[in-house]
Amino acid sequence: MQPTDAQLPSRRLAHQLREAITSGELPPGAKLPSERVLAAEHGVARNTAREAIRLLAEEGLVTASHGRGVFVREKRRLLRFGSERYSRTTRESTGLSPYRAEVARQGRTARVECTSITRTVPPVDVAERLGVDPESESVVRRENWYYADDEPVQVGITYIPWEIAGGSVLATSAQMGKGSLYARFEELGHAITTVREEVTARMPTPEETRGLAVPDGVPVLDVLHTGIDQDGRAFEVTRFVMRADLNGLDYRMPVEQ
Amino acid sequence: MQPTDAQLPSRRLAHQLREAITSGELPPGAKLPSERVLAAEHGVARNTAREAIRLLAEEGLVTASHGRGVFVREKRRLLRFGSERYSRTTRESTGLSPYRAEVARQGRTARVECTSITRTVPPVDVAERLGVDPESESVVRRENWYYADDEPVQVGITYIPWEIAGGSVLATSAQMGKGSLYARFEELGHAITTVREEVTARMPTPEETRGLAVPDGVPVLDVLHTGIDQDGRAFEVTRFVMRADLNGLDYRMPVEQ
DNA sequence: TAGTGGTCTAGACCACCAT
DNA sequence: TGGTGGTCTAGACCACTAT
Known part of the structure; x- marks a missing residue:
């Protein structure tokens, strides 16, 4: 199941994070590394790491909290x-x-x-x-x-x-x-x-x-x-x-x- | 009906475009000015104009088409x-x-x-x-x-x-x-x-x-x-x-x- | 070929939060 | 106060579409 445009840095990073979330490595409530850390670790600009997180937020997988960090979204009871x-x-x-x-x-x-x-x-x-x-x-x-x-x-x-x-x-x-x-x-x-x-x-x-x-x-x-x-x-x-x-x-x- | 953060350039631009769309000035199917034109006309960086368009796309008001432009979304029959x-x-x-x-x-x-x-x-x-x-x-x-x-x-x-x-x-x-x-x-x-x-x-x-x-x-x-x-x-x-x-x-x- | 959106960089400053 | 996300700039190059 290839993600779209696996060669783009932002998509590759989003893909890695998505895998970590769906596999349970990053469970609901977990905090993601900060944008600056992700950027440094993956050798990309901060905006690129930010774009990856935006993609995940758009899918509803994570939510960003200003000043606190980005967190894997908790499953809410319907x-x-x-x-x-x-x-x-x-x-x-x-x-x-x-x-x-x-x-x-x-x-x-x-x-x-x-x-x-x-x-x-x-x-x-x-x-x-x-x-x-x-x-x-x-x-x-x-x-x-x-x-x-x-x-x-x-x-x-x-x-x-x-x-x-x-x-x-x-x-x-x-x-x-x-x-x-x-x-x-x-x-x-x-x-x-x-x-x-x-x-x-x-x-x-x-x-x-x-x-x-x-x-x-x-x-x-x-x-x-x-x-x-x-x-x-x-x-x-x-x-x-x-x-x-x-x-x-x-x-x-x-x-x- | 104030939009959030009316003082931010990207939100102000998004607000203006949203008004133009909901008022009918930009009817369904209409093409928006290009990102570069919007940026120049509003005295902002292209990325800022782009962010405004992203906000509208997220609301489902417009869709971007690579190489063609950004268009007001047509109402589709359900x-x-x-x-x-x-x-x-x-x-x-x-x-x-x-x-x-x-x-x-x-x-x-x-x-x-x-x-x-x-x-x-x-x-x-x-x-x-x-x-x-x-x-x-x-x-x-x-x-x-x-x-x-x-x-x-x-x-x-x-x-x-x-x-x-x-x-x-x-x-x-x-x-x-x-x-x-x-x-x-x-x-x-x-x-x-x-x-x-x-x-x-x-x-x-x-x-x-x-x-x-x-x-x-x-x-x-x-x-x-x-x-x-x-x-x-x-x-x-x-x-x-x-x-x-x-x-x-x-x-x-x-x-x- | 010219114009469009898509992506990326390397900075900067601001706003919010925890300590 | 230091770390976080939020926004913005001014460039660059790529990919797609129309002519």
């Missing part, structure tokens, strides 16, 4: 989110929101912050899925930040048609109370019966990199979630942006014949 | 894969595999190449899901490459317990015939009834970057798919690795009450 997290049984047995239930299950501490609730114009993809006017202030927008052990792991922007949310706690209160969001929807006549989740991945924007403290070489999962009620009506759309090194999705579905 | 692609109805109405059906639907040309069929030791996560011995040569491994208009878009490695595949076409033939893989499983007594898909994202390995021709700043979706039959038995596990700029997943599921 928070797994499955479709069963929306079930009423889960909701009622724990009294927790889907997110809190999963984090608690892993013995970690969950925190959710609702940072804003506004009435606004929906993005086109959201308007399409909700079947609302994409040009009027027809939705309530709720922005939620999700933390595990005080580390930010996800952001979720929920859009609810004004027709549904207007006048209810959904449009006014950050606190959702027992059973959380979906219990309130059910009281309003919308029981979540079907979920649709459209998943893709991409590199984070500069804002997301900052807000979620995404390390170099880590993408985000971009999940467009739609909640559909017993009448087939889409009553809520949420765009989740999740650090891909800390989150995974776990879907289990019947196959229609 | 191939969308939903769970309904496994249904017998879809299979029988089109006679196509799930992949071919989706690509055809978009008016593109599908090609699937089965590059190897071997009997081997399964990876631990696969063995776990199949309930087979992780230390013996207990599975058939099939490697498939998926193309759309001759561009590689996915790889799938399918593992099937030897107990199920042994002696059948699944263990010997690259061609699956009408109705594809799942029709053959059904003939062997395993009708796909439930699918489980565990999804995460990461940066591609050097091999994947080469094999899938993944551009800079594009992650891959890593999907561990399990096919489960009418008796609740896992009869097949496939690890899909998909270019995230060309593929999306679209799940629609009932919520158990």
Whole structure:
């Protein structure tokens, strides 16, 4: 398995370091030799050693820490989110929101912050899925930040048609109370019966990199979630942006014949 | 919305270019000024202009093409894969595999190449899901490459317990015939009834970057798919690795009450 | 052949961190 | 304070693409 351009000094050095990491010689958490030491030992300029490290960081194998050194990235345990997290049984047995239930299950501490609730114009993809006017202030927008052990792991922007949310706690209160969001929807006549989740991945924007403290070489999962009620009506759309090194999705579905 | 470190020359230049791209002044496909021109115009060294471009490439906004220039990345249409692609109805109405059906639907040309069929030791996560011995040569491994208009878009490695595949076409033939893989499983007594898909994202390995021709700043979706039959038995596990700029997943599921 | 990106050098100074 | 990564400079040569 030859790496690309084995004859280039930066690639050769990256290759050697990669081997040391994947073989376990440099285990997760280990500190790499400093850029200056690598350069001297391999007879290259410091910038060349730096380029080698950049390649590894881009692959997600190492992370650099200013003033401390470069370290082999630790394997982080994934928070797994499955479709069963929306079930009423889960909701009622724990009294927790889907997110809190999963984090608690892993013995970690969950925190959710609702940072804003506004009435606004929906993005086109959201308007399409909700079947609302994409040009009027027809939705309530709720922005939620999700933390595990005080580390930010996800952001979720929920859009609810004004027709549904207007006048209810959904449009006014950050606190959702027992059973959380979906219990309130059910009281309003919308029981979540079907979920649709459209998943893709991409590199984070500069804002997301900052807000979620995404390390170099880590993408985000971009999940467009739609909640559909017993009448087939889409009553809520949420765009989740999740650090891909800390989150995974776990879907289990019947196959229609 | 301040970018990080607005006072650094490379970040300032990256910021200006980013604005030009997101505002539409530099539309998808547009060519950026050359590194040397950017450097001269902004009074910085060429390496600094280069660093600005690297930042944008890392975000997935531009791609550099050796000898040609740096271009604003075109928005690519996503191939969308939903769970309904496994249904017998879809299979029988089109006679196509799930992949071919989706690509055809978009008016593109599908090609699937089965590059190897071997009997081997399964990876631990696969063995776990199949309930087979992780230390013996207990599975058939099939490697498939998926193309759309001759561009590689996915790889799938399918593992099937030897107990199920042994002696059948699944263990010997690259061609699956009408109705594809799942029709053959059904003939062997395993009708796909439930699918489980565990999804995460990461940066591609050097091999994947080469094999899938993944551009800079594009992650891959890593999907561990399990096919489960009418008796609740896992009869097949496939690890899909998909270019995230060309593929999306679209799940629609009932919520158990 | 001219222009582009890709790599490399050998320095310099700054910012951060541990001691 | 000394060692670390982060950024920048001003060159050089190579590899690729278009003309």
